[in-house]
Amino acid sequence: MKGKLAAAMRNLGLCVALAGLTACASGPMDVSGTTPGPLSIASEGSFFIGGHDVHSDTLSTVPNYATSGTVTVGQVYVSYQVPTHARPLSLTLIHGCCLTGKTWETTPDGRMGWDEYFVRHGFPTYVIDQADRGRSATDIETINAVKEGKAPVTALPALFAASHEAAWAIFRFGPQYPQRFPGEQFPLDSQSGLWQQMVPDWIASLPTPNPTVPALSQLAAKLRNTVLISHSQAGIYPFQAAALSPNGIAAIVALEPAECPSATGDLTPYTKIPILVLFGDYIDQSPRWAPRLNACRAFADAAVRAGGHVQLVLLPDVGIHGNTHMMMQDRNSLDVANWVLHWIDTHVTAAAS
Amino acid sequence: MKGKLAAAMRNLGLCVALAGLTACASGPMDVSGTTPGPLSIASEGSFFIGGHDVHSDTLSTVPNYATSGTVTVGQVYVSYQVPTHARPLSLTLIHGCCLTGKTWETTPDGRMGWDEYFVRHGFPTYVIDQADRGRSATDIETINAVKEGKAPVTALPALFAASHEAAWAIFRFGPQYPQRFPGEQFPLDSQSGLWQQMVPDWIASLPTPNPTVPALSQLAAKLRNTVLISHSQAGIYPFQAAALSPNGIAAIVALEPAECPSATGDLTPYTKIPILVLFGDYIDQSPRWAPRLNACRAFADAAVRAGGHVQLVLLPDVGIHGNTHMMMQDRNSLDVANWVLHWIDTHVTAAAS
Numbered sequence: 001m002k003g004k005l006a007a008a009m010r011n012l013g014l015c016v017a018l019a020g021l022t023a024c025a026s027g028p029m030d031v032s033g034t035t036p037g038p039l040s041i042a043s044e045g046s047f048f049i050g051g052h053d054v055h056s057d058t059l060s061t062v063p064n065y066a067t068s069g070t071v072t073v074g075q076v077y078v079s080y081q082v083p084t085h086a087r088p089l090s091l092t093l094i095h096g097c098c099l100t101g102k103t104w105e106t107t108p109d110g111r112m113g114w115d116e117y118f119v120r121h122g123f124p125t126y127v128i129d130q131a132d133r134g135r136s137a138t139d140i141e142t143i144n145a146v147k148e149g150k151a152p153v154t155a156l157p158a159l160f161a162a163s164h165e166a167a168w169a170i171f172r173f174g175p176q177y178p179q180r181f182p183g184e185q186f187p188l189d190s191q192s193g194l195w196q197q198m199v200p201d202w203i204a205s206l207p208t209p210n211p212t213v214p215a216l217s218q219l220a221a222k223l224r225n226t227v228l229i230s231h232s233q234a235g236i237y238p239f240q241a242a243a244l245s246p247n248g249i250a251a252i253v254a255l256e257p258a259e260c261p262s263a264t265g266d267l268t269p270y271t272k273i274p275i276l277v278l279f280g281d282y283i284d285q286s287p288r289w290a291p292r293l294n295a296c297r298a299f300a301d302a303a304v305r306a307g308g309h310v311q312l313v314l315l316p317d318v319g320i321h322g323n324t325h326m327m328m329q330d331r332n333s334l335d336v337a338n339w340v341l342h343w344i345d346t347h348v349t350a351a352a353s
Numbered sequence: 354m355k356g357k358l359a360a361a362m363r364n365l366g367l368c369v370a371l372a373g374l375t376a377c378a379s380g381p382m383d384v385s386g387t388t389p390g391p392l393s394i395a396s397e398g399s400f401f402i403g404g405h406d407v408h409s410d411t412l413s414t415v416p417n418y419a420t421s422g423t424v425t426v427g428q429v430y431v432s433y434q435v436p437t438h439a440r441p442l443s444l445t446l447i448h449g450c451c452l453t454g455k456t457w458e459t460t461p462d463g464r465m466g467w468d469e470y471f472v473r474h475g476f477p478t479y480v481i482d483q484a485d486r487g488r489s490a491t492d493i494e495t496i497n498a499v500k501e502g503k504a505p506v507t508a509l510p511a512l513f514a515a516s517h518e519a520a521w522a523i524f525r526f527g528p529q530y531p532q533r534f535p536g537e538q539f540p541l542d543s544q545s546g547l548w549q550q551m552v553p554d555w556i557a558s559l560p561t562p563n564p565t566v567p568a569l570s571q572l573a574a575k576l577r578n579t580v581l582i583s584h585s586q587a588g589i590y591p592f593q594a595a596a597l598s599p600n601g602i603a604a605i606v607a608l609e610p611a612e613c614p615s616a617t618g619d620l621t622p623y624t625k626i627p628i629l630v631l632f633g634d635y636i637d638q639s640p641r642w643a644p645r646l647n648a649c650r651a652f653a654d655a656a657v658r659a660g661g662h663v664q665l666v667l668l669p670d671v672g673i674h675g676n677t678h679m680m681m682q683d684r685n686s687l688d689v690a691n692w693v694l695h696w697i698d699t700h701v702t703a704a705a706s
Contacts, residue, residue, distance in 0.1 A: 069516020
């Protein structure tokens with residue numbers, strides 16, 4: 001009972017003298033163990049950003065459902081938790097290829113996800129499903145049109161599902177399936193929990209810009225003061241959103257972005273906000289990631305020369321080793337989270353208020 | 354500050370004498386207002402149930418992603434929250450047609466969803482995305498096979514997206530779009546928030562039984578003591594899961610099931626657990642729902658004659674009026690939730706322990 005009361009008071013940031021209560025902690029909770037104390041939530045829920053209505057005559061190839069009518073497509077699902085005594089800065093988590101917002105939740109081996117960890121550190125935390133992924137609706141009109149003979153086979157959307165074997169190398173568990181890099185930190189004994197969370201990817205069939213980009217811009221404007229934390233495929237989206245408008249974007253943290261802005265393009269949008277580009281381990285052993293790191297380094301160097309506050313960091317260079325592309329699920333995921341939080345605390349103005 | 358401390362203590366079920374603290378409540382929180390107190394969470398997260406690995410040679414029609422390899426399909430996403438001082442009985446929420454687990458979250462007009470409301474009432478609450486929906490992966494192999502000329506157009510999956518206009522009548526906002534039933538309770542001023550949450554439905558292309566059924570059976574066995582609360586299309590799944598095994602299923606609450614078990618089939622599985630079948634208003638004015646109600650009534654009568662504890666209730670008959678098919682999002686959604694919770698409290702044994 002005392003422990004629970006103390007935990008509740010820590011959540012509340014209180015330190016009250018109670019008869020018989022010998023200790024009363026303040027400051028961040030220690031949530032690195034397996035049994036953290038209660039999580040105190042001020043508000044939680046979900047909503048959508050964006051989307052537009054379209055009329056279609058190929059909505060259904062199933063009896064009892066009308067083929068003609070209006071549907072809404074292109075919207076982006078957002079779920080959130082705001083802790084009690086929240087900081088004035090929020091975090092927005094944007095998953096990558098072939099995945100959904102599940103990326104940031106409980107790890108495949110059952111440990112706390114970054115979403116909860118960030119909330120426990122006082123940040124209102126927003127998690128999206130990219131447009132046409134997860135709880136953000138896909139658009140099936142063309143598939144139905146082809147099935148009904150109203151459109152040619154070539155009109156079918158270009159889709160892909162990343163195989164376990166392909167993802168193994170892309171996620172840098174090792175050079176190729178099923179070889180492991182020595183010291184890699186992904187919980188491969190629980191790999192089935194990762195394969196279960198992978199979903200087909202419709203990105204190659206979406207309009208330009210990807211509807212996720214304007215949705216992120218709208219979301220940042222709504223949240224007023226949020227750090228856009230992207231992963232992999234989504235890496236370029238926060239930059240593109242910042243190019244639309246800096247409104248509400250407090251910083252960008254790009255975790256192993258598949259693409260950085262061009263080093264030779266207009267860098268003005270990226271000189272106004274703190275930017276961290278973070279890579280894990282084994283990059284030089286990956287034909288997919290080594291050139292991407294180089295391109296991001298060129299961008300970071302150019303943005304710094306243009307007056308920006310852009311930092312590119314490899315985790316091994318700050319003493320954190322063995323990280324795969326899925327660093328938010330690696331066994332040392334909370335070490336990485338702590339490093340990111342420290343960067344935010346020291347580089348993003350609002351975080352200190 | 355006092356208010357927050359009192360709220361925290363209510364969450365903890367504590368009543369401690371503190372200097373200067375004049376009141377210390379116990380019992381259920383009043384969360385009917387717009388600003389409920391903090392929500393105290395003991396644990397939260399997500400996981401998957403089920404799924405199986407398949408080898409495919411048509412995983413991708415996008416460059417840079419391998420066409421051959423292994424993917425996992427048929428799994429079911431589950432997210433959960435367990436409050437502090439949780440009851441020994443959990444609730445599992447199973448959404449219906451053209452929707453995802455978002456069904457139970459924040460309503461289109463921004464009010465608290467049933468998911469959070471149930472947690473605030475002490476129930477560990479589990480929310481699923483049906484197989485091939487939301488964060489549970491779809492299987493796109495056949496679409497890619499057709500696009501590559503390896504399968505005929507007729508092999509394309511049968512898919513449908515419910516239009517706003519069709520959903521209007523199916524959800525009983527009125528007899529037909531855009532007419533309203535007098536006194537209907539759906540927040541139609543915020544209807545765009547409902548259209549944003551609708552997703553394409555792959556159910557007609559899935560194996561039999563729907564993979565959601567064995568997943569629910571596995572989930573109930575894992576949770577040991579859970580009430581399966583279904584909506585609409587998902588209505589038959591908990592019954593089918595109970596027919597597989599009663600293990601872990603404490604009760605079934607079917608909200609406007611599209612289908613009940615046959616009144617002339619084997620009713621044995623349904624005589625072992627308390628069952629509530631609940632319908633809203635305007636049923637007799639709906640050509641879609643009136644016959645479904647009749648079939649469910651025949652099932653309920655037959656199951657009672659067979660010795661079962663099965664109750665079929667129309668909300669207007671218990672004094673709750675104006676409810677559409679989307680009763681968990683109607684303006685009086687928490688009145689309906691309270692009625693369901695009272696039924697559980699009085700009919701499900703473990704709820705009283």
